[in-house]
Amino acid sequence: MTKQTKRPMAPNVSVKELTHLDAETILQHFLRLNAHERYLRFGYSISSRSIKQLVAQHLSERGSFFFGVFWDGALVGLCHIARSEPPGTAEVALSVDADFKDQGIAHSLMRHALEQAQRQLYQSLLLSVLCANTAMLKSAAKFGFQIKVKMGQATGHLRIPRSTSDCALAD
Numbered sequence: 001m002t003k004q005t006k007r008p009m010a011p012n013v014s015v016k017e018l019t020h021l022d023a024e025t026i027l028q029h030f031l032r033l034n035a036h037e038r039y040l041r042f043g044y045s046i047s048s049r050s051i052k053q054l055v056a057q058h059l060s061e062r063g064s065f066f067f068g069v070f071w072d073g074a075l076v077g078l079c080h081i082a083r084s085e086p087p088g089t090a091e092v093a094l095s096v097d098a099d100f101k102d103q104g105i106a107h108s109l110m111r112h113a114l115e116q117a118q119r120q121l122y123q124s125l126l127l128s129v130l131c132a133n134t135a136m137l138k139s140a141a142k143f144g145f146q147i148k149v150k151m152g153q154a155t156g157h158l159r160i161p162r163s164t165s166d167c168a169l170a171d
């Protein structure tokens with residue numbers, strides 16, 4: 001993929017938590033992903049219908065939440081956090097609209113994921129990505145995820161610091 005021109009950082013960029021009232025906004029974001037991006041995001045080829053069902057399911061699950069980066073009022077990046085195993089673990093998954101990639105949006109989402117998971121008293125974050133997903137792996141490495149690779153699949157684990165002040169990450 002060609003590297004896009006960096007957009008000037010606009011003051012009207014915000015991160016917001018999303019609820020069942022935002023189901024359609026979440027769905028439309030996922031439906032804008034092309035087949036390859038969907039594969040990277042969900043780990044398999046998923047139909048639009050299955051995405052719709054998954055969004056409804058995730059919005060009703062305990063310990064599961066979505067938040068997004070809004071640019072001029074439009075959702076351009078989405079993060080989902082869900083309970084995983086072992087207990088105390090939250091799985092994180094991100095996606096960014098094609099026109100907004102490589103602007104640091106995934107980085108911003110990951111930082112918020114860490115803060116949110118910390119608030120929800122999760123003890124560790126889990127990330128599951130394809131080994132070929134350079135952008136996601138680069139971002140995960142910056143947050144200190146310990147990455148293990150098995151058969152083309154990379155799994156990252158990050159112990160969540162007790163407070164944001166323990167976290168050595170810069171913005």
Ligand SMILES: CC(C)(COP(=O)(O)OP(=O)(O)OC[C@H]1O[C@@H](n2cnc3c(N)ncnc32)[C@H](O)[C@@H]1OP(=O)(O)O)[C@@H](O)C(=O)NCCC(=O)NCCS
Nearest residue numbers: 040041093094095096101102103104105106107135136139
């Ligand atoms: C992976 C994804 C979320 C990254 O989003 P993004 O907002 O473009 O990421 P960022 O701008 O925060 O960049 C993260 C790092 O990856 C790098 N990067 C971005 N696009 C890249 C690309 N195509 N190839 C290699 N590196 C890339 C950035 O330069 C940055 O590294 P740096 O901090 O060393 O400069 C986005 O590409 C995406 O939505 N992909 C499809 C879904 C997916 O793969 N989800 C992850 C599985 S859960």
